[in-house]
Amino acid sequence: MTDTWEPRPVPEVNPETEAFWRAASDGEFLLSACDDCGLVFHYPRSLCPDCFSEDVDWQQAAGTGTIYSYSVSESVSGWPEDGLPLVIAYVELDEGPRVMTNVQDVDPDDVEVGLAVEARFVPTEEENVAVPVFVPAE
Amino acid sequence: MSDDVYIVGAYEHPTREAPDKSTMQLHAEVSKGALADAGLSKDDVDGYLTAGMPEYEHGFAPLIMADYMGLDLSYADSTDYGGSSYVSHVGHATSAIRDGKCDVALVTLAGRPRSRSQSTGTGVRKLRTFQDSFERIYGATNVPTYAMAARRHMHEFGTTSEQLAEIRVAASHHAQYNEHALYRDPVTVEDVVNSRMIADPLHLLDCCVITDGGGAFVAVSEDVYEELDRDGVRVMGHGETPSHHDAGRIDLTRTGAEQSGQRAFAEAGVTPDDVDYASIYDSFTITVLEAIEDLGFCEKGEGGEFVEGGTLRAPDGALPFNTDGGGLSSNHPSNRGGMTKVLEAVRQLRGEANPEVQVDADVALVHGTGGDIGTRHGAATTVLGRVDR
Incomplete structure (x- = not known):
C-alpha cells in the first residue's frame, strides 16, 4: 500500500468538493444525491446534472463495487517509478456511478472486469485531503 | 441565392517536424496555401476559425492570428474540443455563411507538439480542469483511458487486438503512397500486436503519431464559389x-458519433450505404472501431469483424478510410487531426488523392472524435459531396 500520495498530482480542493476530500481523509467515499429526482452521482456538484435542482446532499457510499474497465500502463511520464505498472480503472460502485480510480495492492495480471473491489484512502500532505483508491475486496 | 456552402481551398503543410518555425508562422503558411488553392487572396477573407494554439495554453487565438495575418473579419470562432474541432468548424463556417455573417471563411490548424517533445497521451500534466482532480490525479491521460474503452469493448463484444490492428494495417497501406507521411512502411497485424504495450490493451502501433505542422481549408458562399475556377466540394x-x-x-463502448452521425446523415439526406469514402478520426485504433459502429456502418459490437479482410483499404475495400495514412501513419498536427480528415475527404472528392488509393467518390463522410472517449469528448460528423462544374 502506498503510504502517501506524493509525488503524484494532488487534487485541487474547491468549495464544492472540500467535503468530499475531507471525508476521504476520514475514510469515507461520498457520493452526491439529488433530493428532488433521486439521482446519485459522481463527481460532486452543487446542482443535479439531471434536473438542475440545488437540493443536493452528500450520501456515504459503501465503498465497494466492481471493475467496469481498466488499463495497465508500464510507463507514465511524470509518474513515480514505484507506482508502476499503473492500473487505472473505472469502478462501478454498488450505488451505481462509475468512478475513475487506481487499483492497487494487486498483480496487474490478476485484475479483470467484474473483479470485486473496496475503497482505501491514501493521505496527502494536505491534512484534510486523501485520495480514494481501490483494492481487491477481502 | 442558394444556401449551399462549398469548401474550395484545401492545403496540408508538408512538414511533420518544424523546429525552426513558430506556430503563428505555420498558421500563416497554411492559410496562404489554402487561399492560393482556392484562387482567393487574404483580402477576401471575412471569417476566421481556429481551435487555437493549445501549446500556449491560452485562448484568444482568433485575435492573435487576425492581428498576425492582418485579417479584416466580420466573423470569428475558436471552438476547441480537441481533435474533432476542425470537423465542427466545417459546420460552424457553413452556418455563419448561410446566416450572412461572412462569405469566405478561413479555417486553420497549426502546432508543434513533436518539436516540443510533448508526451501527448501519457504525460501527467498539471491539473487544469475541475475534473482533473478526479481523473488525472490517477494518471489518467489519453492512452490509458482509451485503453479502458478498448478493454470494455473487448469484454462486451469479444473484440480482439488483432481486429484493432487491422485498422492500423489499412492506414499504413495507404501511407506508403503519401510522400509526406511520417511512417510510410506498411505494417502487418503481427507488427501491431507485437509492438510495445503502451497501456494494455493498446500497443504503440494502436496509437497515432505526434507531429508538427498544420492545415487549412476555405469555405465559401455560393456567390463566391461561382466566381472561382477551382472545383470545390459541397457541405x-x-x-x-x-x-x-x-x-x-x-458507457465506454459508445461515442457521440451516434448522435452527430445521425444528424449529419439526416441533413445530407444520405445513409451510411451512400458513403464512398470516409475520413474517420484515428487517435487510436479503438477510436475508429467505435466510430464505425456508432455511425451505422455496422451494428454495435460488430466493428471487429467489420474491419477484417481489408474493408478499410482503398481502393477496393467496402469502406475505404483515411487514404492519406491518417493520424495513425501520416500526420496528427497539434494533436487535432480533424483538419487532415477534412483535407483528405476534399482530395478524394476532387479526384486528387494519391492515385493508388483514389476512390470513385460522390459522397464522403468526415468524422472527428476529440478529447477523450474515456471521459468526455467532442463528436462531429460532416457529409461532403462531389461537385462537377
Whole structure:
C-alpha cells in the first residue's frame, strides 16, 4: 500500500468538493444525491446534472463495487517509478456511478472486469485531503 | 441565392517536424496555401476559425492570428474540443455563411507538439480542469483511458487486438503512397500486436503519431464559389455533440458519433450505404472501431469483424478510410487531426488523392472524435459531396 500520495498530482480542493476530500481523509467515499429526482452521482456538484435542482446532499457510499474497465500502463511520464505498472480503472460502485480510480495492492495480471473491489484512502500532505483508491475486496 | 456552402481551398503543410518555425508562422503558411488553392487572396477573407494554439495554453487565438495575418473579419470562432474541432468548424463556417455573417471563411490548424517533445497521451500534466482532480490525479491521460474503452469493448463484444490492428494495417497501406507521411512502411497485424504495450490493451502501433505542422481549408458562399475556377466540394450535412461522463453512467463502448452521425446523415439526406469514402478520426485504433459502429456502418459490437479482410483499404475495400495514412501513419498536427480528415475527404472528392488509393467518390463522410472517449469528448460528423462544374 502506498503510504502517501506524493509525488503524484494532488487534487485541487474547491468549495464544492472540500467535503468530499475531507471525508476521504476520514475514510469515507461520498457520493452526491439529488433530493428532488433521486439521482446519485459522481463527481460532486452543487446542482443535479439531471434536473438542475440545488437540493443536493452528500450520501456515504459503501465503498465497494466492481471493475467496469481498466488499463495497465508500464510507463507514465511524470509518474513515480514505484507506482508502476499503473492500473487505472473505472469502478462501478454498488450505488451505481462509475468512478475513475487506481487499483492497487494487486498483480496487474490478476485484475479483470467484474473483479470485486473496496475503497482505501491514501493521505496527502494536505491534512484534510486523501485520495480514494481501490483494492481487491477481502 | 442558394444556401449551399462549398469548401474550395484545401492545403496540408508538408512538414511533420518544424523546429525552426513558430506556430503563428505555420498558421500563416497554411492559410496562404489554402487561399492560393482556392484562387482567393487574404483580402477576401471575412471569417476566421481556429481551435487555437493549445501549446500556449491560452485562448484568444482568433485575435492573435487576425492581428498576425492582418485579417479584416466580420466573423470569428475558436471552438476547441480537441481533435474533432476542425470537423465542427466545417459546420460552424457553413452556418455563419448561410446566416450572412461572412462569405469566405478561413479555417486553420497549426502546432508543434513533436518539436516540443510533448508526451501527448501519457504525460501527467498539471491539473487544469475541475475534473482533473478526479481523473488525472490517477494518471489518467489519453492512452490509458482509451485503453479502458478498448478493454470494455473487448469484454462486451469479444473484440480482439488483432481486429484493432487491422485498422492500423489499412492506414499504413495507404501511407506508403503519401510522400509526406511520417511512417510510410506498411505494417502487418503481427507488427501491431507485437509492438510495445503502451497501456494494455493498446500497443504503440494502436496509437497515432505526434507531429508538427498544420492545415487549412476555405469555405465559401455560393456567390463566391461561382466566381472561382477551382472545383470545390459541397457541405451536405453536419452534426455534432459533446459527449461526457454523464454523472457516472458513462458507457465506454459508445461515442457521440451516434448522435452527430445521425444528424449529419439526416441533413445530407444520405445513409451510411451512400458513403464512398470516409475520413474517420484515428487517435487510436479503438477510436475508429467505435466510430464505425456508432455511425451505422455496422451494428454495435460488430466493428471487429467489420474491419477484417481489408474493408478499410482503398481502393477496393467496402469502406475505404483515411487514404492519406491518417493520424495513425501520416500526420496528427497539434494533436487535432480533424483538419487532415477534412483535407483528405476534399482530395478524394476532387479526384486528387494519391492515385493508388483514389476512390470513385460522390459522397464522403468526415468524422472527428476529440478529447477523450474515456471521459468526455467532442463528436462531429460532416457529409461532403462531389461537385462537377
